[in-house]
Amino acid sequence: MTQEIPAEAGSSQLPRRWGIFLVWFLVLGILGVLGFSLMRAHQGPIGIGDGVPDFILTTFDDEQIAIGDLRGQVVVINFWASWCTPCEHEAAIFEQAYQMYKDRGVVFLGVGYADTEREARAYLEKYGITYPNGPDLGTRISQAFRTHGVPETYIVDPDGHLADVRIGPYATLNEIINAVEGVLGY
Template identity: 45%
Template sequence: MTELHVTEDVLAESAPSKRGANFVIVLAAIVLASMALIFGLGLRHQQQAQPTEGMAPLFTLKTLDGQEIALESLRGKVVVLNFWASWCGPCRDEAAELEATWQHYKDKGVVFLGVAYTDTERNAQAYLKEFGVTYPNGLDYQTRISALYRIAGVPETFIIDRDGHINEFVMAPLKRAQLSAMIERALAKGSQP
Protein backbone atom coordinates (compact mmCIF):
# COMPACT_ATOMS: atom_id res chain seq x y z
CA MET A 1 0.00 0.00 0.00
CA THR A 2 2.89 2.33 0.65
CA GLU A 3 4.11 1.81 -2.87
CA LEU A 4 0.73 2.85 -4.29
CA HIS A 5 0.76 6.00 -2.16
CA VAL A 6 4.21 7.02 -3.47
CA THR A 7 3.04 6.58 -7.05
CA GLU A 8 0.03 8.86 -6.47
CA ASP A 9 2.31 11.52 -4.94
CA VAL A 10 4.67 11.37 -7.93
CA LEU A 11 1.75 11.66 -10.35
CA ALA A 12 0.31 14.60 -8.43
CA GLU A 13 3.65 16.44 -8.52
CA SER A 14 4.29 15.82 -12.24
CA ALA A 15 0.81 16.72 -13.52
CA PRO A 16 0.35 20.37 -14.56
CA SER A 17 -1.89 22.39 -12.35
CA LYS A 18 -5.36 23.12 -13.60
CA ARG A 19 -4.61 26.82 -13.28
CA GLY A 20 -1.52 26.55 -15.50
CA ALA A 21 -3.42 24.57 -18.12
CA ASN A 22 -6.16 27.20 -18.21
CA PHE A 23 -3.54 29.93 -18.69
CA VAL A 24 -2.06 28.11 -21.68
CA ILE A 25 -5.51 27.65 -23.23
CA VAL A 26 -6.40 31.33 -22.75
CA LEU A 27 -3.03 32.44 -24.14
CA ALA A 28 -3.44 30.19 -27.20
CA ALA A 29 -6.95 31.57 -27.78
CA ILE A 30 -5.64 35.16 -27.62
CA VAL A 31 -2.85 34.39 -30.08
CA LEU A 32 -5.26 32.69 -32.51
CA ALA A 33 -7.77 35.55 -32.25
CA SER A 34 -5.00 38.09 -32.90
CA MET A 35 -3.80 36.17 -35.94
CA ALA A 36 -7.35 35.97 -37.30
CA LEU A 37 -7.81 39.72 -36.80
CA ILE A 38 -4.54 40.55 -38.56
CA PHE A 39 -5.38 38.18 -41.43
CA GLY A 40 -8.87 39.66 -41.74
CA LEU A 41 -7.57 43.22 -41.82
CA GLY A 42 -5.05 42.20 -44.46
CA LEU A 43 -7.79 40.73 -46.64
CA ARG A 44 -9.91 43.84 -46.17
CA HIS A 45 -6.95 46.01 -47.20
CA GLN A 46 -6.37 43.87 -50.29
CA GLN A 47 -9.99 44.31 -51.35
CA GLN A 48 -9.52 48.09 -51.40
CA ALA A 49 -7.45 48.46 -54.54
CA GLN A 50 -5.17 51.40 -55.18
CA PRO A 51 -6.71 54.26 -57.12
CA THR A 52 -5.64 53.76 -60.74
CA GLU A 53 -7.73 56.45 -62.38
CA GLY A 54 -9.48 59.67 -61.54
CA MET A 55 -8.13 62.53 -59.48
CA ALA A 56 -5.06 61.76 -57.41
CA PRO A 57 -5.74 62.11 -53.68
CA LEU A 58 -4.33 65.42 -52.44
CA PHE A 59 -1.69 65.59 -49.72
CA THR A 60 1.16 67.73 -48.46
CA LEU A 61 4.54 66.05 -48.04
CA LYS A 62 7.06 67.42 -45.56
CA THR A 63 10.39 66.58 -47.12
CA LEU A 64 13.41 65.38 -45.20
CA ASP A 65 15.07 68.75 -45.83
CA GLY A 66 12.13 70.63 -44.27
CA GLN A 67 10.15 71.79 -47.33
CA GLU A 68 6.41 71.30 -47.62
CA ILE A 69 5.18 70.24 -51.04
CA ALA A 70 1.44 70.17 -51.73
CA LEU A 71 0.47 67.89 -54.60
CA GLU A 72 -2.11 70.46 -55.66
CA SER A 73 0.67 73.03 -56.21
CA LEU A 74 2.22 70.76 -58.87
CA ARG A 75 -0.68 71.07 -61.34
CA GLY A 76 0.67 71.66 -64.82
CA LYS A 77 3.51 69.18 -64.24
CA VAL A 78 3.70 65.41 -64.51
CA VAL A 79 4.32 63.89 -61.06
CA VAL A 80 6.06 60.58 -60.43
CA LEU A 81 4.93 59.56 -56.94
CA ASN A 82 7.01 56.67 -55.59
CA PHE A 83 6.32 54.86 -52.30
CA TRP A 84 9.42 53.09 -50.98
CA ALA A 85 11.18 51.91 -47.80
CA SER A 86 14.83 51.52 -46.87
CA TRP A 87 14.21 47.92 -45.77
CA CYS A 88 12.60 46.97 -49.12
CA GLY A 89 14.85 44.95 -51.44
CA PRO A 90 12.93 45.76 -54.65
CA CYS A 91 13.00 49.46 -53.69
CA ARG A 92 16.77 49.26 -53.48
CA ASP A 93 16.80 47.63 -56.93
CA GLU A 94 14.95 50.56 -58.50
CA ALA A 95 16.53 53.48 -56.59
CA ALA A 96 19.31 54.21 -59.12
CA GLU A 97 16.84 53.80 -62.02
CA LEU A 98 14.51 56.38 -60.48
CA GLU A 99 17.33 58.84 -59.85
CA ALA A 100 18.67 58.50 -63.41
CA THR A 101 15.18 59.05 -64.82
CA TRP A 102 14.70 62.07 -62.55
CA GLN A 103 17.95 63.58 -63.79
CA HIS A 104 16.75 63.19 -67.39
CA TYR A 105 13.28 64.71 -66.83
CA LYS A 106 13.70 67.25 -64.03
CA ASP A 107 13.93 70.19 -66.45
CA LYS A 108 11.10 68.94 -68.68
CA GLY A 109 8.02 69.63 -66.54
CA VAL A 110 8.28 66.44 -64.47
CA VAL A 111 8.49 66.28 -60.67
CA PHE A 112 9.50 63.21 -58.68
CA LEU A 113 8.27 62.78 -55.10
CA GLY A 114 9.42 59.93 -52.88
CA VAL A 115 7.35 58.84 -49.91
CA ALA A 116 9.14 56.69 -47.32
CA TYR A 117 6.60 54.14 -46.10
CA THR A 118 6.88 52.96 -42.47
CA ASP A 119 10.49 54.02 -42.18
CA THR A 120 12.61 56.00 -39.73
CA GLU A 121 14.21 59.30 -40.65
CA ARG A 122 17.67 57.91 -39.96
CA ASN A 123 17.19 54.88 -42.22
CA ALA A 124 15.50 56.95 -44.93
CA GLN A 125 18.35 59.49 -44.95
CA ALA A 126 20.94 56.69 -45.14
CA TYR A 127 19.07 55.09 -48.06
CA LEU A 128 18.89 58.37 -49.99
CA LYS A 129 22.59 58.99 -49.41
CA GLU A 130 23.55 55.42 -50.39
CA PHE A 131 21.76 55.70 -53.74
CA GLY A 132 22.49 59.39 -54.39
CA VAL A 133 18.79 60.26 -54.57
CA THR A 134 18.32 64.01 -55.10
CA TYR A 135 14.59 64.42 -55.81
CA PRO A 136 12.33 65.45 -52.90
CA ASN A 137 11.54 62.70 -50.38
CA GLY A 138 9.68 62.68 -47.09
CA LEU A 139 8.47 60.35 -44.40
CA ASP A 140 4.84 59.30 -44.38
CA TYR A 141 4.12 60.10 -40.75
CA GLN A 142 1.34 57.85 -39.45
CA THR A 143 1.01 56.45 -43.01
CA ARG A 144 -1.55 59.13 -43.92
CA ILE A 145 -0.44 59.48 -47.54
CA SER A 146 -0.12 55.71 -47.93
CA ALA A 147 -3.68 55.31 -46.67
CA LEU A 148 -4.97 57.81 -49.25
CA TYR A 149 -3.32 55.77 -52.01
CA ARG A 150 -4.18 52.42 -50.34
CA ILE A 151 -0.58 51.23 -50.45
CA ALA A 152 -0.41 47.44 -50.11
CA GLY A 153 3.37 47.09 -50.34
CA VAL A 154 6.43 48.81 -51.68
CA PRO A 155 7.57 49.86 -54.18
CA GLU A 156 4.46 51.38 -55.70
CA THR A 157 4.60 54.20 -58.24
CA PHE A 158 1.86 56.48 -59.53
CA ILE A 159 2.18 58.70 -62.60
CA ILE A 160 -0.02 61.76 -62.16
CA ASP A 161 -0.73 63.87 -65.24
CA ARG A 162 -0.65 67.66 -65.53
CA ASP A 163 -4.32 67.90 -64.56
CA GLY A 164 -3.88 65.90 -61.36
CA HIS A 165 -5.32 62.63 -62.66
CA ILE A 166 -3.71 59.27 -62.05
CA ASN A 167 -2.38 58.25 -65.45
CA GLU A 168 -0.63 54.98 -64.55
CA PHE A 169 0.17 52.80 -61.55
CA VAL A 170 2.82 50.11 -61.06
CA MET A 171 3.23 47.86 -58.04
CA ALA A 172 6.75 46.59 -58.79
CA PRO A 173 10.28 47.92 -59.13
CA LEU A 174 10.73 50.03 -62.26
CA LYS A 175 13.50 50.15 -64.84
CA ARG A 176 14.45 53.43 -66.48
CA ALA A 177 13.03 52.51 -69.91
CA GLN A 178 9.68 51.48 -68.45
CA LEU A 179 9.41 54.60 -66.30
CA SER A 180 10.48 56.86 -69.19
CA ALA A 181 7.75 55.37 -71.40
CA MET A 182 5.16 56.04 -68.69
CA ILE A 183 6.34 59.63 -68.30
CA GLU A 184 6.31 60.19 -72.07
CA ARG A 185 2.69 58.98 -72.26
CA ALA A 186 1.71 61.42 -69.51
CA LEU A 187 3.58 64.28 -71.18
CA ALA A 188 1.91 63.48 -74.52
CA LYS A 189 -1.55 63.81 -72.96
CA GLY A 190 -1.09 67.51 -72.53
CA SER A 191 -3.30 69.55 -70.27
CA GLN A 192 -7.07 69.79 -70.50
CA PRO A 193 -8.37 73.34 -71.15
Protein backbone atom coordinates in the same frame (compact mmCIF):
# COMPACT_ATOMS: atom_id res chain seq x y z
CA MET B 1 -67.12 41.19 -27.28
CA THR B 2 -63.88 43.11 -27.33
CA GLN B 3 -61.51 43.46 -24.45
CA GLU B 4 -60.16 46.90 -23.75
CA ILE B 5 -56.47 47.26 -23.07
CA PRO B 6 -55.93 49.25 -19.92
CA ALA B 7 -54.26 52.63 -20.52
CA GLU B 8 -51.47 51.79 -18.06
CA ALA B 9 -50.53 48.64 -19.98
CA GLY B 10 -50.29 50.65 -23.23
CA SER B 11 -47.99 53.26 -21.72
CA SER B 12 -45.75 50.58 -20.15
CA GLN B 13 -45.24 49.06 -23.64
CA LEU B 14 -43.82 52.34 -24.98
CA PRO B 15 -40.34 52.27 -23.31
CA ARG B 16 -40.05 48.59 -24.27
CA ARG B 17 -40.72 49.40 -27.93
CA TRP B 18 -38.21 52.24 -27.84
CA GLY B 19 -35.66 49.89 -26.27
CA ILE B 20 -36.14 47.33 -29.04
CA PHE B 21 -35.90 50.08 -31.68
CA LEU B 22 -32.70 51.39 -30.10
CA VAL B 23 -31.11 47.93 -29.98
CA TRP B 24 -31.92 47.32 -33.67
CA PHE B 25 -30.65 50.77 -34.56
CA LEU B 26 -27.34 50.08 -32.78
CA VAL B 27 -26.95 46.60 -34.28
CA LEU B 28 -27.60 47.85 -37.82
CA GLY B 29 -25.31 50.83 -37.25
CA ILE B 30 -22.44 48.59 -36.12
CA LEU B 31 -22.99 46.24 -39.06
CA GLY B 32 -22.93 49.27 -41.38
CA VAL B 33 -19.63 50.53 -39.94
CA LEU B 34 -18.09 47.05 -40.16
CA GLY B 35 -19.30 46.62 -43.74
CA PHE B 36 -17.89 50.01 -44.76
CA SER B 37 -14.54 49.19 -43.13
CA LEU B 38 -14.38 45.82 -44.90
CA MET B 39 -15.27 47.42 -48.21
CA ARG B 40 -12.50 49.99 -47.81
CA ALA B 41 -10.00 47.32 -46.76
CA HIS B 42 -10.68 45.30 -49.90
CA GLN B 43 -10.55 48.24 -52.28
CA GLY B 44 -7.49 48.22 -54.51
CA PRO B 45 -5.28 51.23 -55.18
CA ILE B 46 -6.88 54.29 -56.75
CA GLY B 47 -7.69 53.70 -60.39
CA ILE B 48 -6.43 55.26 -63.61
CA GLY B 49 -8.34 58.45 -64.33
CA ASP B 50 -9.29 59.00 -60.69
CA GLY B 51 -8.45 62.31 -59.07
CA VAL B 52 -5.33 61.97 -56.96
CA PRO B 53 -5.95 62.59 -53.25
CA ASP B 54 -4.61 65.81 -51.77
CA PHE B 55 -1.58 65.47 -49.55
CA ILE B 56 1.33 67.46 -48.24
CA LEU B 57 4.75 65.83 -48.17
CA THR B 58 7.14 67.15 -45.53
CA THR B 59 10.54 66.29 -46.89
CA PHE B 60 13.60 65.23 -44.92
CA ASP B 61 14.85 68.79 -45.58
CA ASP B 62 11.72 70.21 -43.89
CA GLU B 63 10.28 71.46 -47.16
CA GLN B 64 6.50 71.17 -47.57
CA ILE B 65 5.22 70.07 -50.95
CA ALA B 66 1.48 70.06 -51.61
CA ILE B 67 0.34 67.91 -54.53
CA GLY B 68 -2.32 70.53 -55.28
CA ASP B 69 0.41 73.07 -56.04
CA LEU B 70 1.90 70.84 -58.74
CA ARG B 71 -1.02 71.09 -61.19
CA GLY B 72 0.17 71.59 -64.73
CA GLN B 73 3.11 69.25 -64.22
CA VAL B 74 3.49 65.52 -64.45
CA VAL B 75 4.20 64.13 -60.98
CA VAL B 76 5.90 60.79 -60.34
CA ILE B 77 5.22 59.58 -56.79
CA ASN B 78 7.34 56.64 -55.67
CA PHE B 79 6.59 54.80 -52.41
CA TRP B 80 9.68 53.10 -51.02
CA ALA B 81 11.34 51.93 -47.80
CA SER B 82 14.93 51.36 -46.80
CA TRP B 83 14.09 47.81 -45.66
CA CYS B 84 12.57 46.95 -49.04
CA THR B 85 15.01 45.07 -51.29
CA PRO B 86 13.06 45.57 -54.56
CA CYS B 87 13.07 49.33 -53.83
CA GLU B 88 16.87 49.26 -53.87
CA HIS B 89 16.85 47.83 -57.38
CA GLU B 90 14.93 50.81 -58.76
CA ALA B 91 16.37 53.56 -56.54
CA ALA B 92 19.31 54.46 -58.78
CA ILE B 93 17.28 54.40 -62.01
CA PHE B 94 14.71 56.73 -60.47
CA GLU B 95 17.48 59.25 -59.84
CA GLN B 96 18.62 58.87 -63.46
CA ALA B 97 15.06 59.43 -64.66
CA TYR B 98 14.76 62.51 -62.43
CA GLN B 99 17.95 63.96 -63.92
CA MET B 100 16.52 63.38 -67.41
CA TYR B 101 13.13 64.96 -66.73
CA LYS B 102 13.69 67.62 -64.10
CA ASP B 103 13.82 70.39 -66.71
CA ARG B 104 10.87 69.05 -68.68
CA GLY B 105 8.06 69.77 -66.23
CA VAL B 106 8.16 66.41 -64.50
CA VAL B 107 8.29 66.38 -60.71
CA PHE B 108 9.61 63.36 -58.81
CA LEU B 109 8.55 62.76 -55.22
CA GLY B 110 9.69 59.94 -52.95
CA VAL B 111 7.53 58.82 -50.04
CA GLY B 112 9.27 56.73 -47.37
CA TYR B 113 6.77 54.19 -46.02
CA ALA B 114 6.98 52.87 -42.43
CA ASP B 115 10.65 53.71 -42.30
CA THR B 116 12.94 55.02 -39.61
CA GLU B 117 14.54 58.38 -40.29
CA ARG B 118 18.16 57.34 -39.89
CA GLU B 119 17.86 54.35 -42.24
CA ALA B 120 15.80 56.37 -44.73
CA ARG B 121 18.43 59.12 -44.88
CA ALA B 122 21.20 56.52 -45.23
CA TYR B 123 19.29 54.91 -48.11
CA LEU B 124 18.90 58.23 -49.95
CA GLU B 125 22.58 58.94 -49.51
CA LYS B 126 23.62 55.46 -50.58
CA TYR B 127 21.74 55.72 -53.89
CA GLY B 128 22.54 59.41 -54.42
CA ILE B 129 18.88 60.42 -54.59
CA THR B 130 18.46 64.17 -54.93
CA TYR B 131 14.77 64.65 -55.76
CA PRO B 132 12.44 65.56 -52.84
CA ASN B 133 11.81 62.72 -50.43
CA GLY B 134 9.98 62.61 -47.13
CA PRO B 135 8.45 60.23 -44.64
CA ASP B 136 4.82 59.16 -44.93
CA LEU B 137 3.87 60.69 -41.58
CA GLY B 138 1.06 58.74 -39.93
CA THR B 139 0.95 56.61 -43.13
CA ARG B 140 -1.60 59.17 -44.33
CA ILE B 141 -0.35 59.36 -47.93
CA SER B 142 -0.18 55.59 -48.45
CA GLN B 143 -3.66 55.26 -46.93
CA ALA B 144 -5.02 57.95 -49.27
CA PHE B 145 -3.54 56.08 -52.25
CA ARG B 146 -4.66 52.73 -50.73
CA THR B 147 -1.24 51.21 -51.39
CA HIS B 148 -0.62 47.57 -50.62
CA GLY B 149 3.12 47.75 -50.08
CA VAL B 150 6.36 49.04 -51.51
CA PRO B 151 7.58 49.80 -54.07
CA GLU B 152 4.61 51.36 -55.82
CA THR B 153 4.73 54.25 -58.26
CA TYR B 154 1.91 56.57 -59.29
CA ILE B 155 2.19 58.99 -62.20
CA VAL B 156 -0.16 61.94 -62.09
CA ASP B 157 -1.10 63.91 -65.22
CA PRO B 158 -1.06 67.75 -65.31
CA ASP B 159 -4.78 67.84 -64.49
CA GLY B 160 -4.26 65.97 -61.23
CA HIS B 161 -5.61 62.63 -62.42
CA LEU B 162 -3.86 59.32 -62.06
CA ALA B 163 -2.37 58.37 -65.41
CA ASP B 164 -0.21 55.35 -64.61
CA VAL B 165 0.39 52.91 -61.75
CA ARG B 166 3.18 50.44 -61.17
CA ILE B 167 2.75 47.94 -58.36
CA GLY B 168 6.22 46.57 -57.76
CA PRO B 169 9.58 47.83 -59.01
CA TYR B 170 10.60 49.14 -62.41
CA ALA B 171 13.28 46.86 -63.79
CA THR B 172 14.97 49.30 -66.17
CA LEU B 173 15.28 53.02 -66.83
CA ASN B 174 13.45 52.49 -70.13
CA GLU B 175 10.37 51.28 -68.28
CA ILE B 176 10.24 54.54 -66.34
CA ILE B 177 10.90 56.57 -69.50
CA ASN B 178 8.07 54.77 -71.33
CA ALA B 179 5.67 55.40 -68.45
CA VAL B 180 6.56 59.09 -68.15
CA GLU B 181 6.54 59.67 -71.93
CA GLY B 182 3.14 58.03 -72.10
CA VAL B 183 1.79 60.62 -69.67
CA LEU B 184 3.67 63.54 -71.27
CA GLY B 185 2.22 62.54 -74.63
CA TYR B 186 -1.38 62.87 -73.47
